[in-house]
Amino acid sequence: MLSQxxxxxxxxxxxxxxxxxxxxxxxxxxxxxxxxxGLDDFGDTIWPPAHATRIVSLNPTTTEIxxxxxAGARLVGRTEYDNWPDSARFVKNLGPGIRPNVExxxxxxxxxxxxYGSGDNRSAARRFRQAGIVTVAFKVDRIEQFDRVTRLLxxxxxxxxxxxxxxxxxxxxxxxxxxxxxGLPRPTVVMPAWDSPLLVIGxxxxxxxxxxxxxxxxxxxxxxxxxxxxxxxxxxxxxxxxILTSPESAQRLKQRARWRALRAMxxxxxxxxxxxxxxxxAVRLGEGAMSLVRLLHPEVKR
Amino acid sequence: xxxxxxxxxxxxxxxVAAAAVVFGTIHLGLLASWRGLLGQGDATAVFVVRExxxxxxxxxxxxxxxxxISGAALQGVLRNPLAEPYLLGVSGGAAVGAVLAVSVGLxxxxxxxxxxxxxxxxxxxxxxxxxxxxxxxxxxxxxMAGVVVGAFANAAIMVLMAxxxxxxxxxxxxxxxGSAANATWSQVAWLALYVLAGGALLVAMARxxxxxxxxxxxxxxxxxDVERASRRVYLTASLVAAATVAAAGLVGFVxxxxxxxxxxxxxxxxxxxLLASALVGAVLVIAADLVARVALPPAELPLGAVTAVIGVPxxxxxxxxxx
Numbered sequence: 116m117l118s119q120x121x122x123x124x125x126x127x128x129x130x131x132x133x134x135x136x137x138x139x140x141x142x143x144x145x146x147x148x149x150x151x152x153g154l155d156d157f158g159d160t161i162w163p164p165a166h167a168t169r170i171v172s173l174n175p176t177t178t179e180i181x182x183x184x185x186a187g188a189r190l191v192g193r194t195e196y197d198n199w200p201d202s203a204r205f206v207k208n209l210g211p212g213i214r215p216n217v218e219x220x221x222x223x224x225x226x227x228x229x230x231y232g233s234g235d236n237r238s239a240a241r242r243f244r245q246a247g248i249v250t251v252a253f254k255v256d257r258i259e260q261f262d263r264v265t266r267l268l269x270x271x272x273x274x275x276x277x278x279x280x281x282x283x284x285x286x287x288x289x290x291x292x293x294x295x296x297x298g299l300p301r302p303t304v305v306m307p308a309w310d311s312p313l314l315v316i317g318x319x320x321x322x323x324x325x326x327x328x329x330x331x332x333x334x335x336x337x338x339x340x341x342x343x344x345x346x347x348x349x350x351x352x353x354x355x356x357x358i359l360t361s362p363e364s365a366q367r368l369k370q371r372a373r374w375r376a377l378r379a380m381x382x383x384x385x386x387x388x389x390x391x392x393x394x395x396x397a398v399r400l401g402e403g404a405m406s407l408v409r410l411l412h413p414e415v416k417r
Numbered sequence: 418x419x420x421x422x423x424x425x426x427x428x429x430x431x432x433v434a435a436a437a438v439v440f441g442t443i444h445l446g447l448l449a450s451w452r453g454l455l456g457q458g459d460a461t462a463v464f465v466v467r468e469x470x471x472x473x474x475x476x477x478x479x480x481x482x483x484x485x486i487s488g489a490a491l492q493g494v495l496r497n498p499l500a501e502p503y504l505l506g507v508s509g510g511a512a513v514g515a516v517l518a519v520s521v522g523l524x525x526x527x528x529x530x531x532x533x534x535x536x537x538x539x540x541x542x543x544x545x546x547x548x549x550x551x552x553x554x555x556x557x558x559x560x561m562a563g564v565v566v567g568a569f570a571n572a573a574i575m576v577l578m579a580x581x582x583x584x585x586x587x588x589x590x591x592x593x594x595g596s597a598a599n600a601t602w603s604q605v606a607w608l609a610l611y612v613l614a615g616g617a618l619l620v621a622m623a624r625x626x627x628x629x630x631x632x633x634x635x636x637x638x639x640x641x642d643v644e645r646a647s648r649r650v651y652l653t654a655s656l657v658a659a660a661t662v663a664a665a666g667l668v669g670f671v672x673x674x675x676x677x678x679x680x681x682x683x684x685x686x687x688x689x690x691l692l693a694s695a696l697v698g699a700v701l702v703i704a705a706d707l708v709a710r711v712a713l714p715p716a717e718l719p720l721g722a723v724t725a726v727i728g729v730p731x732x733x734x735x736x737x738x739x740x
Contacts, residue, residue, distance in 0.1 A: 208715070209715050210714070210715030210716045211715075211716050213587070214591065214598065214717070216442055216714070216715045216716065216717060217469060217598075218441050218442035218443045218465055218469060218710075219442045219443070219714070219715040221443065221461050221464065221465060221469075222442065222443040222461070224461060233584050233587075234519075234584065234588060235584075235587065235588050235591060238598075238599040242468075242469070245464075245468060246461070246464045246468070247460075314583075340582055341582075342582075342583065343582075344579075344580070
């Protein structure tokens with residue numbers, strides 16, 4: 116029996132291999148007239164759009180950047196999470212940004228689709244390209260990625276100067292925040308992101324960078340993930356000076372007895388993040404860094 | 418089964434397929450859908466009908482047919498009305514393969530291959546365990562082996578997911594909820610190959626399944642090599658189910674509920690039951706995928722959830738009448 120099942124499994128796996136090859140065949144990229152502009156965060160070639168006048172942005176970060184670039188009026192679709200700036204709410208809500216509704220996007224007849232660069236959006240990207248729409252996926256987790264994406268989007272909408280201007284303005288604000296806290300003692304913080312499972316902000320997140328710029332140190336700055344799962348006792352062991360978190364999260368933490376195990380909680384050393392400016396790695400990064408400077412170093416006068 | 422019942426099933430299949438072409442997030446209407454089908458008119462409408470909706474409908478039909486026929490064969494050969502491909506380790510093994518592929522960062526395109534390999538591995542392990550007990554084709558042992566392999570697979574999934582980042586977990590969870598949203602024509606062609614070949618093989622073995630359904634002793638008395646025959650049916654049915662899982666993730670409940678519905682509308686004997694189950698499954702999954710697309714615009718529901726929501730009430734009614 117064993118030999119029979121063995122040969123059967125070999126045949127089955129052979130069939131499976133063919134199956135996978137068929138699955139992995141991407142349609143060949145459409146080749147319009149021009150030289151590509153590098154790769155997006157899926158590793159796909161960025162083809163310059165002939166015109167980007169009807170843009171669907173399924174990524175809150177790119178929506179925010181497009182408004183800062185003065186291209187908000189070109190947006191014909193966004194996700195349900197794109198809530199900033201206020202005028203973004205007037206753009207049509209096309210639902211989720213992860214596994215988007217392809218038909219809903221096509222019905223807006225866009226000439227450019229900006230996707231959130233998470234692996235589960237790859238098939239949507241393939242679909243849009245198949246339909247002849249220039250599609251670019253970005254995953255912005257870090258400040259340097261914001262810089263690159265802003266310049267690229269400036270180029271895509273045909274206004275590279277504005278892209279460079281926005282990117283440089285944010286960069287300068289970050290530089291001055293860094294200058295304000297240079298030489299000061301660096302308080303350590305923990306940034307709880309989720310309670311169950313217990314997730315904290317790690318070294319892969321822009322928040323880690325902002326804390327660094329604002330003259331603090333994340334006790335989890337050596338982890339590479341943006342939000343690693345950690346054991347509660349490990350936070351206690353690292354003994355941060357402050358708990359840095361959103362007001363809602365702080366309320367929840369205060370109600371959970373175990374957080375009393377932290378010195379910072381017992382001494383009331385909780386810093387509340389201004390979630391209006393510290394949200395995502397986009398246009399408000401500079402403001403966000405400044406608000407963190409005020410929290411971590413109240414002694415600094417602007 | 419009476420000819421009128423067959424015609425009813427065919428009519429239902431054509432009706433749901435037509436509805437699935439016409440309805441969707443974009444409002445097309447009958448005329449525009451028909452023109453889109455012919456490749457005429459607005460380019461967006463043509464793309465939506467021919468590249469988005471049509472492959473989804475055909476994929477959904479194949480998923481339903483494959484799972485239905487696989488479930489009907491397994492229920493017969495295992496003599497257990499609760500048997501279905503997912504109960505016997507196919508889903509668990511496939512999920513381990515898929516989650517493993519996602520968490521080690523394999524290309525998304527390789528996930529179906531990993532799922533397929535995992536499913537086949539689980540089925541072979543279950544068969545091996547059952548064989549090692551020297552139970553000579555006792556279906557209870559095979560069911561037990563399948564369930565235990567499935568439980569082990571679930572534990573492995575939890576270990577893998579506990580230490581994965583959020584996007585890996587989301588990917589894996591979506592995969593486990595099943596979806597036809599990513600249907601492409603090449604995918605449809607491959608699944609068609611597995612479902613049609615596997616289905617034809619199972620229908621060809623229908624007489625043997627009839628004999629096996631009578632019990633080992635009676636089957637042996639009729640001259641059937643019980644262990645060999647049941648292993649063949651079991652492997653073929655699992656292979657078909659594994660192909661559907663590789664194509665669309667886990668679409669729950671179809672394999673369990675469809676054969677019961679087919680019996681309710683008068684399918685007797687496995688040749689008829691297998692064919693009727695394929696048709697009923699196709700109708701059910703096309704309908705479920707339509708609901709998944711249009712129920713909560715602009716978002717989509719997971720197909721596996723919708724099939725269960727539609728399938729469970731059907732199943733409960735059937736169960737009541739059986740008692």
